[in-house]
Amino acid sequence: MLSNTLLEFTAAAVWEMAARFSVSLQGIWPETLKLNLNNTMNYELDHQDIRDGVKQLCTDFPGEYWRKCDREQTYPQEFVQALTDSGYLGALIPEEYGGSGLSLSAGAAILETIHHEGCNAAACHAQMYTMGTVLRHGSDAQKEKYLPGIASGNLRLQAFGVTEPTSGTDTTALRTTAVRRGNDFIINGQKIWTSRAEYSDLMLLLCRTMPRDQVQKRTDGLSVLLVDMGQCPKGSLTIRPIRTMMNHATTEVFFDDMPVPQESLIGEEGKGFRYILSGMNAERILIASECIGDAKWFIEKASAYASERSIFGRPIGQNQGVQFPIAKAYAQMRSAELMLREAIRLYEAGENPGEEANMAKMLAADASWAAGEACLQTHGGFGFAEEYDIERKYREARLYQVAPISTNLILSYLAEHVLGMPRSY
Numbered sequence: 001m002l003s004n005t006l007l008e009f010t011a012a013a014v015w016e017m018a019a020r021f022s023v024s025l026q027g028i029w030p031e032t033l034k035l036n037l038n039n040t041m042n043y044e045l046d047h048q049d050i051r052d053g054v055k056q057l058c059t060d061f062p063g064e065y066w067r068k069c070d071r072e073q074t075y076p077q078e079f080v081q082a083l084t085d086s087g088y089l090g091a092l093i094p095e096e097y098g099g100s101g102l103s104l105s106a107g108a109a110i111l112e113t114i115h116h117e118g119c120n121a122a123a124c125h126a127q128m129y130t131m132g133t134v135l136r137h138g139s140d141a142q143k144e145k146y147l148p149g150i151a152s153g154n155l156r157l158q159a160f161g162v163t164e165p166t167s168g169t170d171t172t173a174l175r176t177t178a179v180r181r182g183n184d185f186i187i188n189g190q191k192i193w194t195s196r197a198e199y200s201d202l203m204l205l206l207c208r209t210m211p212r213d214q215v216q217k218r219t220d221g222l223s224v225l226l227v228d229m230g231q232c233p234k235g236s237l238t239i240r241p242i243r244t245m246m247n248h249a250t251t252e253v254f255f256d257d258m259p260v261p262q263e264s265l266i267g268e269e270g271k272g273f274r275y276i277l278s279g280m281n282a283e284r285i286l287i288a289s290e291c292i293g294d295a296k297w298f299i300e301k302a303s304a305y306a307s308e309r310s311i312f313g314r315p316i317g318q319n320q321g322v323q324f325p326i327a328k329a330y331a332q333m334r335s336a337e338l339m340l341r342e343a344i345r346l347y348e349a350g351e352n353p354g355e356e357a358n359m360a361k362m363l364a365a366d367a368s369w370a371a372g373e374a375c376l377q378t379h380g381g382f383g384f385a386e387e388y389d390i391e392r393k394y395r396e397a398r399l400y401q402v403a404p405i406s407t408n409l410i411l412s413y414l415a416e417h418v419l420g421m422p423r424s425y
C-alpha cells in the first residue's frame with residue numbers, strides 16, 4: 001500500500017515529468033482527476049466560482065455558530081439572511097422574477113458546499129425545490145406576485161405541508177381537506193413534520209379537494225394551495241414546534257376552518273399530486289447534493305484526524321482497521337456523486353431522471369451515513385464531544401435515511417418502476 005507521502009510524491013513526479021516533456025496527461029488520467037496536492041479530494045468539480053463564493057460565505061458561520069443554534073434549537077436566521085443577500089438562495093428563480101436564473105447543477109453545488117463546509121442548509125433548502133412547483137404550475141399572476149419577493153428575501157417559501165400523522169408515506173391517504181365556500185377554500189386537518197413553518201411566510205399545502213372514494217385514481221382529487229400564512233385568521237392556523245434529535249425547526253400544523261382565497265390554487269384543482277411529483281426529481285437531487293457535502297466533511301475530518309492522532313507511537317491512520325472504513329466511505333461517496341451527476345445531466349437535458357435521482361439520493365444518504373460512522377469511530381471518545389461538531393453532523397446526517405423519502409420507498413420505486421416487479425404496497 002502506498003503511504004500518503006509516497007502517493008503525493010508519485011503524483012507530483014508524474015506531473016513534473018509531464019510538464020518537463022510537454023506530455024499531456026489527458027488520456028492517462030481522466031480530465032476530472034487533476035491533482036491538487038493540498039486537497040484530500042483532488043478532482044475537478046463544476047461551478048467552481050460558485051463553490052468558492054459559498055465557501056467564503058460559510059467562513060462567517062463556523063462550528064461555534066451551529067453548535068449554539070443546535071444547543072438552543074434556534075433558527076439560523078443570520079445564515080439564511082446571508083444566503084439570501086448573496087443571491088444563492090434565489091439561484092434557481094428566473095432572472096425575470098429577480099433571481100439568478102441558474103441551473104439545477106448550480107443549486108446542487110451551492111447546497112453541497114454548504115454541507116461540505118460544516119454548515120446546514122436544512123433551514124432553507126426547501127425554498128429551492130418548492131419554488132419549482134410555483135414556477136412550473138403557477139399562473140403568471142401568482143409568479144409575479146410571489147417570486148420576486150422570494151428572490152429578494154422579503155417573502156419566505158420554506159414550508160411544505162405534505163406529510164400527515166395518519167397517512168405518513170402513503171401520501172394519497174392524506175385527510176386534510178379543502179372545500180370551496182364563496183371565494184375561499186376552507187381548510188381542515190393536520191400536517192406533521194412541516195419544517196420551517198414558523199420561519200416562513202408561505203406554505204405549499206397539499207390537501208384533498210375531492211374525497212378519495214369519489215375519484216377514479218387515488219392520486220386524483222388532491223390540490224396544491226399556496227397559503228399566505230400571515231393572512232390566515234387568528235385561531236384558524238396553529239403551529240407547534242416538535243423538538244427533534246437535531247435542530248430542524250420542524251412543526252405540526254393544525255387547520256381549523258382556515259379560509260384561503262381561491263386564487264391560491266396552483267394549477268388545476270385535483271391535479272396537485274402530479275404537481276408535487278413533478279418537483280421530486282429536483283428535491284432528490286438537491287438533498288443528494290447535501291449528503292455528498294456531508295460525506296466530504298466527515299471524510300476530510302476523519303482522514304486528517306487519523307493522520308494526526310498518534311497512539312501506540314504511530315498515527316492511528318496507519319492501521320488499516322482505521323483507514324479502510326474512511327477509504328470505503330470515500331469510494332461510496334464518489335460513486336454516489338457520479339450517479340448524482342448523471343441525474344443532473346438528464347434533468348438539465350429536459351429528461352425525466354426519476355430512476356437516477358432516486359438512486360442518487362439513496363446512495364448519497366448511505367455514503368454520508370457511512371462517512372459519519374467512520375468519522376465518529378476514528379475520533380474515538382472525542383467524536384462524542386460537542387466541540388468537534390461530529391456528533392452534531394452525525395445526528396443531522398441520519399435524517400436523510402428517512403426524509404424527505406425513506407430508503408425503503410426508493411427501493412420499492414426501483415423494484416416496481418425500473419425492474420418491473422409487482423407493487424409492494
Ligand SMILES: Cc1cc2nc3c(=O)[nH]c(=O)nc-3n(C[C@H](O)[C@H](O)[C@H](O)COP(=O)(O)OP(=O)(O)OC[C@H]3O[C@@H](n4cnc5c(N)ncnc54)[C@H](O)[C@@H]3O)c2cc1C
Nearest residue numbers: 160161162163168169193194195248250403404406408425
Ligand atoms: C425532521 C423531519 C423533517 C421533515 N420535513 C418535512 C416537511 O417539511 N414536509 C413534509 O411534508 N414532510 C416532512 N417530513 C416527513 C418525512 O417526509 C416523513 O417522515 C417520511 O416521508 C416518512 O414518513 P413517516 O414518518 O410517516 O413514516 P411512515 O410512513 O410511518 O413509515 C415508517 C417506516 O416504515 C417504512 N415503510 C412504510 N411503508 C413501507 C412500505 N410499503 N414498504 C417498506 N417500508 C415501508 C418507511 O420506510 C419508514 O422507515 C419530515 C420528517 C422529519 C423527521
